[in-house]
Amino acid sequence: xxxxxxxxxxxxxxxxxxxxxxxxxxxxxxxxxxxxxxxxxxxxxxxxxxxxxxxxxxxxxxxxxxxxxxxxxxxxxxxxxxxxxxxxxxxxxxxxxxxxxxxxxxxxxxxxxxxxxxxxxxxxxxxxxxxxxxxxxxxxxxxxxxxxxxxxxxxxxxxxxxxxxxxxxxxxxxxxxxxxxxxxxxxxxxxxxxxxxxxxxxxxxxxxxxxxxxxxxxxxxxxxxxxxxxxxxxxxxxxxxxxxxxxxxxxxxxxxxxxxxxxxxxxxxxxxxxxxxxxxxxxxxxxxxxxxxxxxxxxxxxxxxxxxxxxxxxxxxxxxxxxxxxxxxxxxxxxxxxxxxxxxxxxxxxxxxxxxxxxxxx
Numbered sequence: 001x002x003x004x005x006x007x008x009x010x011x012x013x014x015x016x017x018x019x020x021x022x023x024x025x026x027x028x029x030x031x032x033x034x035x036x037x038x039x040x041x042x043x044x045x046x047x048x049x050x051x052x053x054x055x056x057x058x059x060x061x062x063x064x065x066x067x068x069x070x071x072x073x074x075x076x077x078x079x080x081x082x083x084x085x086x087x088x089x090x091x092x093x094x095x096x097x098x099x100x101x102x103x104x105x106x107x108x109x110x111x112x113x114x115x116x117x118x119x120x121x122x123x124x125x126x127x128x129x130x131x132x133x134x135x136x137x138x139x140x141x142x143x144x145x146x147x148x149x150x151x152x153x154x155x156x157x158x159x160x161x162x163x164x165x166x167x168x169x170x171x172x173x174x175x176x177x178x179x180x181x182x183x184x185x186x187x188x189x190x191x192x193x194x195x196x197x198x199x200x201x202x203x204x205x206x207x208x209x210x211x212x213x214x215x216x217x218x219x220x221x222x223x224x225x226x227x228x229x230x231x232x233x234x235x236x237x238x239x240x241x242x243x244x245x246x247x248x249x250x251x252x253x254x255x256x257x258x259x260x261x262x263x264x265x266x267x268x269x270x271x272x273x274x275x276x277x278x279x280x281x282x283x284x285x286x287x288x289x290x291x292x293x294x295x296x297x298x299x300x301x302x303x304x305x306x307x308x309x310x311x312x313x314x315x316x317x318x319x320x321x322x323x324x325x326x327x328x329x330x331x332x333x334x335x336x337x338x339x340x341x342x343x344x345x346x347x348x349x350x351x352x353x354x355x356x357x358x359x360x361x362x
Contacts, residue, residue: 001028001029001030001031003026004031004063004187005027005050005063006025006026006061007023007024007025007049007060008024008062009060010023010058010059010060011056011058019211020045020211021211022059023042023212025206025213025216027189028204029187030185030186031187031203031204032178032190032203033187033188033190033202033205034192034198034201034205034206035189036234037208037209038234039193042210042211042212043191043193043208047080047191050155050189052068052072052073053080063154077153077154077155078156078157079100080156080158080159081157083159083161083163085141087143087144089131092130093124093128093130093132094128096147097146097147097150098150100150100151101114101115101151118146118149119146121149121184122149122176123142123176124143137165138165138172141162141164149180149184152186154186154187155186156181156188158177158189158190159191160192162174162192174197178201195235198219202219203218204217205217205222207222214227214228214231215227215231223235225339226238228272229272229274229341237276238275239273239274239276239280239313239315240273241272242270242272242273243340244269244271245262245266245269245271245340246267249263251271253273254313255311258335258338259335260335260338261335262339262340265342270343271341271343272340272342273340273341274339274340274341275338275339277316277318278303278319279333279337280315280331280333281319281333281334282306282329282331283331286330287332288329289332289333290310290332291310291328292310292315293310293327293328293329294327294329296325297322297323299322300318303320304319304321304322306318310331317331
């Protein structure tokens with residue numbers, strides 16, 4: 001896919017505080033890209049720079065290969081949906097959606113047709129004359145998205161638009177948003193701190209922390225191959241242990257040497273080990289690589305969550321088969337389910353995030 005937006009060496013300082021530290025990122029045409037990270041990581045500031053609501057301290061921003069740093073927000077080919085929808089309470093649904101089209105001086109018939117089509121897209125047919133205050137939170141969110149989409153922007157920026165919704169409605173809207181994006185065929189740039197939201201909707205996820213991009217990739221790659229302990233902890237649940245690499249394809253942790261698939265480390269290099277709870281298999285002691293005692297069991301509906309004390313580490317294990325508390329069990333981990341990470345990466349390098357992103361497309 002062709003690149004539509006490109007951020008090059010973006011730096012942003014607020015006084016003495018650096019909130020973005022050499023961000024390099026490109027966004028492809030028709031891509032659903034999510035900026036994911038904890039509060040204060042810089043994701044909303046990145047979105048606001050793309051939208052033109054903030055100016056970076058350094059670096060440049062390109063749209064279709066041309067710098068748009070000096071282009072005001074209303075002249076950029078994008079629209080924004082915020083967590084607070086900023087709908088006009090004195091206007092009905094149709095009038096809210098048509099607001100931008102009237103500014104563009106479209107004819108009444110074209111406005112009417114455009115509003116009708118977009119209401120069908122967001123499943124609000126027949127709501128044209130409803131007042132905004134009579135709508136539920138989910139319906140108001142659909143109106144805000146419809147108002148942004150009806151002007152046919154090349155890019156839609158969404159800043160935690162589902163944050164005000166309850167859990168059930170948020171999950172429903174995740175699916176609807178992804179379907180909308182695929183149907184209208186435009187680029188979505190989405191900001192969230194919700195890992196499940198990012199994994200559900202995104203084509204690409206950029207994980208951020210402390211003003212830096214730590215990892216860029218497809219949702220399955222971010223989850224299955226985290227590049228750092230922060231990413232592993234932030235995306236899903238993990239067992240994270242210290243270890244070292246005695247040689248390629250062999251890693252030692254918990255006083256046991258395991259086979260793995262990782263290469264390129266120095267001899268005896270200190271590393272962090274990540275193993276997802278669902279990737280630890282409970283086996284007989286005879287077939288085990290580790291043995292431990294089950295200290296607690298919690299039924300989670302689709303699986304049991306067990307904690308097993310083994311070699312001074314408490315393992316979190318998800319399994320459909322229960323082992324009772326107090327039982328001695330064996331643990332086994334397949335080589336391709338052990339993820340070995342270097343102790344420290346340097347995402348602030350201006351080329352790092354770009355190369356990470358290109359790796360996901362190769």
